[in-house]
Amino acid sequence: EAQVTQNPRYLITVTGKKLTVTCSQNMNHEYMSWYRQDPGLGLRQIYYSMNVEVTDKGDVPEGYKVSRKEKRNFPLILESPSPNQTSLYFCASSPLRGAKNIQYFGAGTRLSVL
Amino acid sequence: QKEVEQNSGPLSVPEGAIASLNCTYSDRGSQSFFWYRQYSGKSPELIMSIYSNGDKEDGRFTAQLNKASQYVSLLIRDSQPSDSATYLCAVNRDDKIIFGKGTRLHILP
Numbered sequence: 001e002a003q004v005t006q007n008p009r010y011l012i013t014v015t016g017k018k019l020t021v022t023c024s025q026n027m028n029h030e031y032m033s034w035y036r037q038d039p040g041l042g043l044r045q046i047y048y049s050m051n052v053e054v055t056d057k058g059d060v061p062e063g064y065k066v067s068r069k070e071k072r073n074f075p076l077i078l079e080s081p082s083p084n085q086t087s088l089y090f091c092a093s094s095p096l097r098g099a100k101n102i103q104y105f106g107a108g109t110r111l112s113v114l
Numbered sequence: 115q116k117e118v119e120q121n122s123g124p125l126s127v128p129e130g131a132i133a134s135l136n137c138t139y140s141d142r143g144s145q146s147f148f149w150y151r152q153y154s155g156k157s158p159e160l161i162m163s164i165y166s167n168g169d170k171e172d173g174r175f176t177a178q179l180n181k182a183s184q185y186v187s188l189l190i191r192d193s194q195p196s197d198s199a200t201y202l203c204a205v206n207r208d209d210k211i212i213f214g215k216g217t218r219l220h221i222l223p
Binding site: 031033035040041042043044045048050056058059090100101102103104105106107108 | 146148150156157158159160163202204206209210211212213214215216
């Protein structure tokens, strides 16, 4: 089954404790992206990647890191989480040819930073 | 001016009627336009994509794009209770994807 898999689905952590949210897709998509969704602010892009070893900032990259060492994986790293990073996070992937830019979303990760 | 603007709603439409959702965008360089549906607590799923001016129909859904006026709309015909959700408009700008805040649609049985 074609899918984008995020883990964990739920995470509660404390301020300053480094964490990683994993994202993996099995559709051989070149483009991968992370979003956060907050009430009243909508979906905002954090980082995106056009291909292996190529990453770019989205609109809200502060406090986040990403890496793209393999085509299928695109982890989101919070080196020192803060309460304002409490949010619902979505990973998405997209082909760059054919159905270009259509985002296929993972199920989401609900993060709470205390 | 926000890059992608939508009326937050809620938009209430009787079952069986046509629901009309609108979206405006600020960047004339935007090339690709999308409508996603998101049920509460779930991830967004694609409803329609449109890349050129005019109408695009898929079943009960029609997307309309007018680049000169910088708006894109979604029509839902024969609205069903299962159409009750938040609808997100998104545009592609220089490889970034910009989402509007969404319009909540409520179909009245």
